[in-house]
Each structure stands twice: as C-alpha cells, then as structure tokens.
Amino acid sequence: MPSFLKRMRWLDWLILALLAGITGYIGLRMQGALNYDWRWELIPDYILRYREDRQEWFPNLLLQGLFATIRISIYASILALIIGTILGVARCSENLTTRLLARTYLELLRNIPPVVIIFIFFFFLSQQLIDAINLNSWSRGIARGDNAHIWEFFFGEMRRFPSLISGVIVLAMFEAAFVGEIVRAGIQSVPKGQREAARAIGMSSFQEMRYIIMPQAMRKVVPPMANQFISLIKDSSIISLISVQELTYKTVELVASTRLIFEAWLTTAAFYFILCFGLSMLFRRLENNRSRE
Amino acid sequence: MTRKTIIVAENIDKFFGDFQALTDINLQIHQGERVVVCGPSGSGKSTLIRCFNGLENHDAGTLRVNDIELHEDVPKIRQLRQDVGMVFQQFNLFPHLTILENLMIGPMKVRKLGSQQAEALARKYLERVRIPEQADKRPAQLSGGQQQRVAIARALCMEPQVMLFDEPTSSLDPEMIGEVLDVMVELAETGMTMVVVTHEMGFARKVADTMVFMEAGKIVEVSPPETFFTNPTSARARVFLDQILDH
Numbered sequence: 001m002p003s004f005l006k007r008m009r010w011l012d013w014l015i016l017a018l019l020a021g022i023t024g025y026i027g028l029r030m031q032g033a034l035n036y037d038w039r040w041e042l043i044p045d046y047i048l049r050y051r052e053d054r055q056e057w058f059p060n061l062l063l064q065g066l067f068a069t070i071r072i073s074i075y076a077s078i079l080a081l082i083i084g085t086i087l088g089v090a091r092c093s094e095n096l097t098t099r100l101l102a103r104t105y106l107e108l109l110r111n112i113p114p115v116v117i118i119f120i121f122f123f124f125l126s127q128q129l130i131d132a133i134n135l136n137s138w139s140r141g142i143a144r145g146d147n148a149h150i151w152e153f154f155f156g157e158m159r160r161f162p163s164l165i166s167g168v169i170v171l172a173m174f175e176a177a178f179v180g181e182i183v184r185a186g187i188q189s190v191p192k193g194q195r196e197a198a199r200a201i202g203m204s205s206f207q208e209m210r211y212i213i214m215p216q217a218m219r220k221v222v223p224p225m226a227n228q229f230i231s232l233i234k235d236s237s238i239i240s241l242i243s244v245q246e247l248t249y250k251t252v253e254l255v256a257s258t259r260l261i262f263e264a265w266l267t268t269a270a271f272y273f274i275l276c277f278g279l280s281m282l283f284r285r286l287e288n289n290r291s292r293e
Numbered sequence: 294m295t296r297k298t299i300i301v302a303e304n305i306d307k308f309f310g311d312f313q314a315l316t317d318i319n320l321q322i323h324q325g326e327r328v329v330v331c332g333p334s335g336s337g338k339s340t341l342i343r344c345f346n347g348l349e350n351h352d353a354g355t356l357r358v359n360d361i362e363l364h365e366d367v368p369k370i371r372q373l374r375q376d377v378g379m380v381f382q383q384f385n386l387f388p389h390l391t392i393l394e395n396l397m398i399g400p401m402k403v404r405k406l407g408s409q410q411a412e413a414l415a416r417k418y419l420e421r422v423r424i425p426e427q428a429d430k431r432p433a434q435l436s437g438g439q440q441q442r443v444a445i446a447r448a449l450c451m452e453p454q455v456m457l458f459d460e461p462t463s464s465l466d467p468e469m470i471g472e473v474l475d476v477m478v479e480l481a482e483t484g485m486t487m488v489v490v491t492h493e494m495g496f497a498r499k500v501a502d503t504m505v506f507m508e509a510g511k512i513v514e515v516s517p518p519e520t521f522f523t524n525p526t527s528a529r530a531r532v533f534l535d536q537i538l539d540h
Binding site for chain 2: 191193194196197198199200201202203204207211212215216219
C-alpha cells in the first residue's frame, strides 16, 4: 500500500466520497439535460490520420495545432527572453529615463487585460511590420520553392508564416514584461558588494553587468523563468484570437465543423495539461539535480 | 625629502541625505606612505576611503588621487580605479568564477591583457599571498582568511599604485586574522602605498607611518604612531585607545 494511503483518515475518505458523489450526480444530470451524444471514437482521427491514397500517417488538426503551439512557445520564449533581459537591465539602469520607460512598459502590460493587449499589438504593431517588410509575398515564395519541407518543419505551413510571426511577436512582447521583472529580481538579488568589487577593479558598467552581475543573476532566475515558460505555453492560447493556427484555434475549427464540443475541448485540455505538467515535472527534477550539486 | 603626494583631500564634505558623513576633511598621503585610519564605528572611516576610488562621491571640496581630480561622471575615474586597489570587509569575490578567474578577469577585461599574461600575473600574486594550490577552487570552498588573501591578490593583479583596505579583518574569525595581516605586512615591506581602515592596533604599530584618528566624520588627529599610541594629543583619541587597548 502506498504511504499516502496509510496517512488517510476516515474524514479524508468521507470528503473524497462526497466529492465523488457530487461529481457523479452532476454528470448524471448533465447526461439527462444535455442529451449529448458522446462520439469519442472520432477523436483519434483528428489527432493522427492514415491517408489511404498516399499510404502514410499524417498529423491532423489537433496534432498540427499542438505542434504549432510548441513552435510558437519556443520562438516566443526566446524572443521574450531577449526583450525581457533588456527590460530587466533597463529597470536597474542608473539612467532615470531608461528606468521610467521600462517601468511604463511593465505597468501598461500588467494593468491591461491580455486579450486587449494582444489585439493592440496585433493591429498596431505586427500587422504594420509584416506589411512593411513584405513578409506575405516572401513566405509564399518559400512555400512554392524547393526547400519548402525544411521550412515547414520549423515554421509549419509557410502560407501561414506571417500569422505565426505576428503570433510570436505579440506573445513575446506580452511575456517579456514578466520576464523583465524576473530578470530585475535576479539582478537585484546579487549583493551590492559584487558591483563595488567590479567597479573597484576598473570595470565599466557594461563589463560589470556582462561579466559579474548577469552570470550570477541568470543562475538565480532559472526556476522562475521555467515557470514563466509554462505560463507562456498556456497564454499562447490567447493568440488564437488573432487567427494564429495553434492548438486552441484548431480546436475551435474542429468544433465548428464536427460539433464534437466536449470531446474536442477535453482532448485539447489534456494536451495542454500533459505538455505543461510534464515540463513542470521535468524542470523540478532538473532543479533538484542542480541544487544537489 | 620630497615624495610625490598620491592623495590630496581638501575640505571634503559628504552627505547621506541629511546626515553629514564627512566634515571638512583635509589629508595628504605620499607615495610609499602607510596610513592607518582608526576611530569608533560610524566615524566615517570607510566612507572616506571609499571616496578615494570614487565608490562614493564627495559633495564638496577637492580630492585628487594620483593626479586625477575626482568629480562625478569623470570618465577618467575608471583609469583611476585601475591604479587604486581596494580590499573590502566582505571580500566580495566573484562566486561564479574560480579563484584564478577572479584574479584574471580584471587584467583581461580592463587592462586588456592576453589570457596567458593574465594567468602568469594571477599565479604570481596567488604565490605572493601563499595560496597557489587553491587556484581552481571556487571562493565558497575557501576559508574566510583565504578568501581575503585572494581578494588582496585580485587587487594586486591590477598592479595599483595605492591599496585601500576597508576593515579587511573585521569579518574574519580570530584565528584567521593573523594570516591576512601577515600578507599585508609583507605588502607594506614592498613599499606599496597603503591606506588601511582597521581596529588592529598591533598591525598599526608595526607598519603605520601615520595614524589618522576620526570621530563623527572629522579627522581629530594625524600623528606618527609613536606619538599616537604613547601620547595622543586629543582627549578623544586617548579615550578610544583606552577602550580598545585595555581588553
């Protein structure tokens, strides 16, 4: 018997039994009220499908969406890390203007709902940017080219490339504010004596940052940064609102065309959960190994 | 004998908010001179020597160190800091670097030496502070006394003209104070100009050319150690000496 079972008292069992009872009751009521026809057997096809004509497996809507979510999360976190580090350093700057600008950015992002921010970023920034550098025609060119499959491995369908880019930019700009706060906390956790010692041997403030403060700060911020990465994966569902074809968007599409409302959303929820929970377990294990060193 | 004056302070005032930390400080320190600054805590000793390499900015008066005038935002201040080494009470070694890297980073990044030159320099000074065998360890693996000796070597690697010591033994366990003071005495014997804030009066007797006694942000007495320890001119210095020597 696992040890946690031994530690359960009768009260714990009672609470669990009550919870199970309530859940079951709600389930039964819903069954009756909704008259919902569960068709779980259709879901696997929308994850992975066998194509008879080509004799090969291919990822269908949901899996495509999951891959897109993973890609977007990776690119957006890299970008957010870069912007966030700059913001964090700016927040600790000796120059008042720099500090104020970084602070303003952070307070704006903290006090406006994410959905609103994402629309604003999308219409004001990334749309303009994409038009300005003519990304649409460039990516169409790639999609017709010979190396299309390599590009598609990294960026998904190339025709959707501009939308992926705006998704990544918008998400990164949003998360950068929080990454910036983490970096700032890291920088401020380095004792003042370290700065003085760096200055006392004649380092410039850039050298002091680059060789003394940042290496120490970055080590300290790994755990909160890992959590922020998981938050970013969850937040990435918001960019479905600007038609970036990630997991949530694909699920909306699937539900619209098949009416598999509960099955599709539960599957998507499971995908997100496995991804995020898996990563959080992984990071915890890495963190344990690191602190044992 | 006309020796070059390395530090000239004239009418220095320093404020922290409303609190006046230094009042009308006048002091001259010559090349090769060993100055020990003492006085009760909060008397402005540390603030004063931190002004000497620009870690604190004075608010009034003029301060020239090694022929460079210290003002706020002078780019020359970085040049000056290379010529003025500093050892802190809390060692302030860089914990993410090995001992050798701690010593090499200044010469390499600031003096732009190649890594071989910098390493030779680092090993030379590690030898000087008698811990060459610790080169590849991290600061956290060393005892306090060893860490402070590394900190001295790190400052020496910049080959400074003056060394400032800000209570170098105050955070050490008693049994480690001796090894750090030994290194400092040896350094004094090489003719290095030294300004030392310390309560170690035995050390002061042994190496000081000049004793500076401070109280409440003012210099109360400047005299050679023979006079200072046997017959201090100020009553306050006498009280201070009685307090720390009688135990």
